[in-house]
Amino acid sequence: MASRVVKVDREALAKAAGPFSVRAIMVGLRVTSRHFFRNLWGWIIGKPTIATVMYPEEDVVKPPAFRGMPVLVEMDNGKERCVACGLCEWACPVDCIHIVPDETEDAIERYPQLFDIDMGRCMYCGLCEEACPEEAIVMSDRVEIAAFSREGTLWHKDDLLVPVDRLARRLEYVRRSYER
């Protein structure tokens, strides 16, 4: 593979910078000051030009292809779409999903009585999402999974449920990318 090679003449650069690199320091300060005063002006007139996001008060809008932690889709009636078929459990390369199926009186007769994801193990590969025949588990934009204990990395069904409206972009992306 051809690559672009830029030859840097270090000695010449060092000579040009002067004995204490005063010029280089001045160049750097000029850039910093320019940003500082521009942002200060923008803040005064109420039109901030700053690119920094004030996390965690603000959040970055992630693209739909972003793979955050897997979550369960919650239908409008408050129940999970998941029918506990076990395909994600089978597909998971790190065995982080544990499902206990059970029977219900609903029209869809099977549901996960227990649906645990061990986020300490999950590697965000998205194979569970690909395996799911019901579009019930999707990779969300959620990344905050830090916990103070090992128990804390174990996410249960109630923690994993996310209303379907909030996952609309990802669901559409999944349908498009897997040609469903």
Added chain:
Amino acid sequence: MSDASTGQKFENPVTVTIDGRAIVAEKGDMLLQVALDNGIEIPHYCYHPKLSIDGSCRMCQVKTGAPKLAIACNTPVVDGMEVDTQSEDVAKARRGVMELLLINHPLDCPICDQAGECYLQDYSYGYGREEARTASPRRKGLKRHPIGPRVVFDQERCILCRRCVRFTNEISKTDELAVFGAGDHSHIGTAPGAPLDNAYSVNTADICPVGALLSSDFHHKRRVWFLEETQSVCPSCSKGCNVKLGMFKNEIQRLVPRRNDDVNETWMCDHGRLNYAFAQDETRARDAVVRGEAANGSSPVVSTDDALKEASAKIRATIDAHGANAVGILGSGALTNEEQYHLAALARDAVGTSNLDVIVPTGEADGFLIQAEKVANARGAREMGVSPGESGKDVAGMLAAAAAGEIKLLYVIGSNALAEAVEADALQAAMDNVDTLIVQDTNVGPWADKATIVLPGQVWAEKDGTFTNHQGRVQRVRRAMSPTEGSYCDGGLFTRLGALLGGKDPAGARFDARATLAEISEKVSGYEGMSFERLGSLGVVLGEAAPASAPAETEEGSAPAEPA
């Protein structure tokens, strides 16, 4: 296995060519069975080797040289027949059959228990179309309808192969199921007021090639692809039906029958299939207990080693005070042959009592699979010498002697089975009058709660060993479950107790099923030549395992035989 590979001669041998392979078969055998026996796959739904031929699914059509395709399940082989199972016509016919079967089949696989072991699913991958060509909605039918107390029926999934109908007609002979309606309206059903309720009803769920009939016990319990299956034997009666234990995370999820033409063909009874909860529920005896003055402070729970020491001290004291025949040992028919051998040795050599018998709860037999003796290894116990010695007493005799005060110490292996096997009054009278009651059992119960010493035993699924069924067929039992850490199997308890009574270190008295079977094969008549490898997966009848016979069948997953 095919008859050809076992070297058996055919009465009327004919040669057929299937896909260019010449195969010798018995004249008149059905083509499908001949192909299956020789490892050639022909897809089929309605054909079952143990049921009559129906020919309703049309999936097994092959080209035989006749003008039209023929169904292999109902085409007898004739000499010089040339069969093509892979031609374009055959593939087209299979595609057509699959399309028709799938027109009304619901897209239920994610919630269907059959998924993973479903013929329709497998053949749909192999022979089906990717997309439906029909636009009409799928037919609606009964969903999860309790067609019987132990079977769930899903009408939408049924492909009308009639295997279940033939089963209730030919095997269980109860005729509950029938096809109702005609043409597109045909469906499987029961007559009003006559649910599918017979002693063998769950077999219909086994033979159902799709998820139309399912076991209620296993319904929505676990996906089949997560099950680890271990070949074993059913412990519920002396028939010894061959089964597979479906395990998940060290728990039995289900028992399914395994084919053994000499024992259970491909069937098993519902009682045996559903009788496994005792192996893992909260009634399991997990702790050794010593009650009375020797108890460990407030809690009676002690280590098994301490309980064994206490038991040996009690037995020794009874022998010293009243003689060896003041000890009565009631053995269990649930133990393996190897454990029975050590129990007999314990009673004969270490204790020296002639009061030894096996507890055999009895019930009804039905002439097919269900036997009267409700334990798996009563025959094996008797063969190993777990029976009254000279002037020794049997179970009833021991209880009477205990009630009369002649027997001072009763060592009961399987107290719950004993309560089933004998009259409650006789048992109560005996228990009221013995000085010491030692109970060794897998599950707690009323007598284990009253016993001076309780030794926790292990269930059959936790053991390696052999059972001898009522016909004298010795069959292999394999460990499927890991036992509680630190617990001993019943055989281990006997060897350690024997060592303690003989004044030896119990730590050296380990129980080794393989070595014990080798010893049994030398000392017990009928068991000559038996080893785990020789028994294989189907077992050997007593006296037929002579050492000079054919080389041992290699057993899958087992350690190689120890060098002689």
